[in-house]
Amino acid sequence: MWSRGLLQVTRRASTAGKQSLAHLSSQVGLLLDVDGVLVRGGSVIPAARRAFRKLVDRNNILQFPVVFVTNAGSCRARDKAEQLSRLLDVQVAPEQVVLSHSPLQLMSRFHDNRVLVSGQGPVVAIAHSLGFKNVVTIEDLKEQYPLLDMVEHKRVKPSPHRQQKFPRIEAIILFGEPIRWETNLQLLIDVLLTNGCPDLPYEPQPPQQLPVLACNMDLVWMAEAPSPRFGHGIFLLCLESVYRKITGLELKYEALLGKPSLLTYQYAEHVLRQQNQNQSVSTIYAVGDNLMTDVFGANLYNRSLTCRATTTTQSRLVSNGTGAEPAGFDADFAMAAAECRSILVCTGVYNPDSLLLSNNVAGTVFQGQNDLVLDPELLEPRHVVADVEAAVDLLLADL
Numbered sequence: 242m243w244s245r246g247l248l249q250v251t252r253r254a255s256t257a258g259k260q261s262l263a264h265l266s267s268q269v270g271l272l273l274d275v276d277g278v279l280v281r282g283g284s285v286i287p288a289a290r291r292a293f294r295k296l297v298d299r300n301n302i303l304q305f306p307v308v309f310v311t312n313a314g315s316c317r318a319r320d321k322a323e324q325l326s327r328l329l330d331v332q333v334a335p336e337q338v339v340l341s342h343s344p345l346q347l348m349s350r351f352h353d354n355r356v357l358v359s360g361q362g363p364v365v366a367i368a369h370s371l372g373f374k375n376v377v378t379i380e381d382l383k384e385q386y387p388l389l390d391m392v393e394h395k396r397v398k399p400s401p402h403r404q405q406k407f408p409r410i411e412a413i414i415l416f417g418e419p420i421r422w423e424t425n426l427q428l429l430i431d432v433l434l435t436n437g438c439p440d441l442p443y444e445p446q447p448p449q450q451l452p453v454l455a456c457n458m459d460l461v462w463m464a465e466a467p468s469p470r471f472g473h474g475i476f477l478l479c480l481e482s483v484y485r486k487i488t489g490l491e492l493k494y495e496a497l498l499g500k501p502s503l504l505t506y507q508y509a510e511h512v513l514r515q516q517n518q519n520q521s522v523s524t525i526y527a528v529g530d531n532l533m534t535d536v537f538g539a540n541l542y543n544r545s546l547t548c549r550a551t552t553t554t555q556s557r558l559v560s561n562g563t564g565a566e567p568a569g570f571d572a573d574f575a576m577a578a579a580e581c582r583s584i585l586v587c588t589g590v591y592n593p594d595s596l597l598l599s600n601n602v603a604g605t606v607f608q609g610q611n612d613l614v615l616d617p618e619l620l621e622p623r624h625v626v627a628d629v630e631a632a633v634d635l636l637l638a639d640l
Contacts, residue, residue, distance in 0.1 A: 248394065258489050259369055259491045262498055268304055268524060269306075269640065270306040270347070270510075270513040270524070270525045271296075271305070271308070271525075271528070272525060272526065273309050274310060274311060274528060274535050275311040275321075275608060276463055276464070277529075277530030277531065279325070280396075280463040281588075286628065287331065287626075290329060292556070292632070293330070293572055295630070295633050295637065296331075301330075301595070303331065306514075306522060307337065308337050308513050309325060309339065310339045310505070310509045311338070312534065313340055313457070314342045314499070315361050315364075315416065315417050316340070317367055318338040318340060319335040321338045321340065322334055322335040322337065336512070336515065339509045341499030341603055342416055344498050345372075346370075351412050351452065351454065351607070352373055354373075354409055354412045355377060355387075355412075356375065356409045356411065356412045357410045357519050359429060360416030360417040362416075362417075364376075365378060365414055373414070379424065380540075381417065383424065386440055389436060390427060390428065406440070410437035410451070411437060411452075412495075413454070414462060415454070415455040415456060415473070415476075415480075416456050416457075417457050418471065418472060418473045419476065421560065422479065426479060429480060430552040432455075432485060432486065436448040436449070437451055452495035455494050455497050456499050457473040458474045458497060458500070458501070458534065459473060460533065461558065462590065463530060463590050480492065484488075494573070496500055500534040500535055501538025501539075503541055505538065506538055506539070506542035523580075524639075525540075525542075525581040525582065526582050526632070526636050527539035527583050529582045529583070529584070529586070529590025530585070530587075530590045530591050536622045537620055539583035540619040540623075542576075542581045542582040543583070545576060545582060546576055548575050581621045582624070584622060584624045584625075584635065585622035585626070586627065586629055586631075587626070588627075
């Protein structure tokens with residue numbers, strides 16, 4: 242058990258310990274969160290550079306599998322790899338980066354669908370890189386149907402010539418928090434309540450809901466501001482609330498991706514194996530700054546690893562915490578690790594002195610989506626340390 246404000250005492254790696262890196266077992270893999278662990282906004286956390294100096298050899302090459310698992314979704318893996326390489330002064334390959342939307346490339350069932358994407362950044366390029374061929378943006382809808390976006394009255398300038406009718410939208414992908422929340426909320430509701438044809442009136446009885454694929458469930462994340470900032474999870478809660486208020490129904494997700502999704506950790510283990518010359522790792526160390534995503538997700542995955550040999554299909558669904566596995570996850574990524582150890586750092590969202598974000602473990606406030614089932618045991622990190630350097634020291638001391 243752990244308690245708020247109690248930091249796990251860890252040993253700093255000695256010179257001898259650093260020299261032993263040459264003999265590190267290939268059975269160990271490291272999953273690192275990014276925001277709040279390695280960086281805050283565009284600034285690197287000093288402990289991150291010190292940590293990586295302990296992980297590389299004299300040629301600045303990482304000596305065992307390291308994968309960066311972030312809920313960021315407004316960029317491509319190669320862009321994030323370039324940013325990390327620059328900030329950490331170590332070579333990071335795109336193949337080492339798992340973004341919240343990365344598992345979508347395996348959901349080929351939807352790749353030929355006409356999909357509406359919401360988020361910011363190069364969302365069309367991101368969707369195409371994941372295998373989606375027919376992509377529509379919120380901006381495309383605004384241009385086609387200018388009268389739908391009526392929150393800012395003076396902004397509406399209807400086109401005198403109506404463009405040709407859009408084909409029906411068949412699925413929705415929510416990559417991350419958008420720029421204009423009110424516009425995105427309105428048009429997403431329009432698409433959901435018209436079965437993909439937003440130029441039509443809402444149907445008296447809501448139709449069978451379109452598939453919604455949502456990435457990044459973080460309610461908050463840590464940048465340069467003194468307190469955490471709203472994340473995509475807040476936007477999802479707004480969308481769910483509006484949908485429930487209008488229809489009386491719960492918004493259903495075909496897939497919830499990004500931490501703490503079990504599928505994201507399963508995908509991350511697959512990437513670890515690829516970094517380990519296609520050999521399985523036995524122990525995964527998962528380092529993060531958020532109880533509700535990093536710790537919950539790592540512990541959920543550890544529970545699944547522990548019981549995978551004897552679980553039935555229904556038991557796997559329960560351990561997933563979502564009640565159902567999303568359709569379309571085509572690849573068979575077998576879980577092979579023996580355990581996943583969660584490590585919580587105090588340089589990001591988690592603050593041992595904050596009642597708001599650190600004292601909710603009892604479950605009075607669970608910062609998760611409605612598809613996730615609260616289990617207080619899953620919110621208990623294996624270790625609590627000051628920063629990522631201390632987490633690396635702990636890993637090295639265990640070898």
